[in-house]
Amino acid sequence: MESTTDATEPAVAIRGVVKVFGAGTDEALTAIDGIDLTIAPGEFVSLIGPSGCGKSTLLRLIADLLPLTGGEISVFGKSAEAGRVDQDYGMAFQSAGLFDWRTVAANIELPLELMGWSKADRRARSAEMLELVKLPEFGDRYPWQLSGGMQQRVAIARALAFRPRLLLMDEPFGALDEMTREHMQNELLAIVADLDTTVVFVTHSIPEAAFLSDRVVVLSPRPGRIHSIVDVPMQARTAELREHSEFFKTATEIREALRAVEATIPSAGAPEPSPSTGEAAE
Amino acid sequence: MTAITGRVRSAAPAIVVGIVLLGAWEGLVRLFGVQEFLLPRPSSIATALGEQWAGSADTLGTVPLREAGLNTGIIAVTGLLLGVALGVVLALVAVRFTRLGEAFTPFAVAVNATPIVALAPIFNAWFGLTSAFSNQAVVLVVVFFPVFINTVRGLTDVHPDQLELMRSYAASETTILRRVRIPNALPFFLTSLRLAAPLSVIAAIVAEYFGGPQSRIGPVITQNASFARYDAAWAAIVVASAIGLGLFILAVAIERFALPHRPTEGE
């Protein structure tokens, strides 16, 4: 049943997905209303849109951490649940979410431990991952001894430790300063290119989406729908790209799509994303 | 080496303050000629402690302090261990069976705010005046609630991202309990142990005041006080304080030992 995946099969196929929180109650809230999206293996897709439009929800649906209300999601040709049980994806959040009673190496090894790897194999892999995220001497430290950016790199190493084919990231660099953020973006691209990982990446940052992605999916305000998809021209994603006119063109295209989307937010018209929890009277 | 000298140095101010306080106590009592029955001098208390410790001097029918201290210490420690064990086990049950926990925890928080030692005479009636368990039960109940409440907090106060991460690994509830909830609860539990340790001695002595065998610290204090032997009563109080302090230091040591890698929060 398992290895039925072939090269042409999409990494993620989302068809007519609907998510209603509290369905059937008078507090029912439609977070996502009919999303179709197919993501090819090795593709880097960003989700961007106003706060509360359902980006995190869509990511959690792909991860099978939330039940679907309608539609279907397959991951490498299997159900999202099978994808979760088979550990087809790794996950990273805005907070690094490291366990502070485990050393950095032991944090990275946790998923491997749960998968029953031997100690020697785990050690070897965590050392390799630490090398990859450029923290080779930090394996024996504890998370609180690391800076925020370093912790985030450990979280990414953990998400990639078992070489998942799919990486789901929810604003992983949101809490970092601009310099660290750019540095982490470069590192992430190098790592996923190295491991040929498919990435679904939620962000609030236009330059980040423009720099990292093959495609940028712009979502409309709640209930979340796809407003448009911006294709990013193939290009070597080096630090120089950030100063390149193509990069600015893409960023402008995303910005205009977001403007169009935000213009549809009724009245109030707060164009800046705010950490609203969406309890707006409706 | 440096760690030890560092520790001595950090304890030095407390030692100096202690010596100054004792000296001031001695001096003021002498200076104002305070009656011994109101407040004996530290030196008389020390003398009484020396005489009553092994029962070498006349104890007027009270047991030697060494024996009373040992008996009360045993009651406090066994009651403490039982209460801690029950608190931890029920916390695990409450978290595993969420419904049960949600019903029981607010009740436990409410009971914890009441003076449970007041139950002592009731327990004497239930378990018998001479049974050690009457007093142990008081200790057990007093210790149980803070341990239970703190441990439940630690088991449930887990960052939602960490729980989602574990579910993304398809980890079972049992695995989440073992790998996340229990290690997360450890510092909470150890804090409660630090609270409960001295509490156990207080509970044991208050329970002993309500009757039971005479060979314990509580009755030795009341008897000596009724014979107007206040220096001896104070000597018994010193023994009780030493037990409480000893258990507290032990709890702190366990905490240090079990959590060597945590950032130290300033005390």
Ligand SMILES: Nc1ncnc2c1ncn2[C@@H]1O[C@H](COP(=O)(O)OP(=O)(O)OP(=O)(O)O)[C@@H](O)[C@H]1O
């Ligand atoms: N567990 C939940 N129960 C009820 N409503 C929820 C839940 N999670 C999210 N929502 C609602 O669903 C909507 C989409 O939330 P989501 O977190 O996916 O937004 P988002 O696009 O990630 O926003 P942000 O950019 O601020 O992170 C919001 O209105 C939110 O209030």
Ligand SMILES: [Mg+2]
């Ligand atoms: Mg979000």
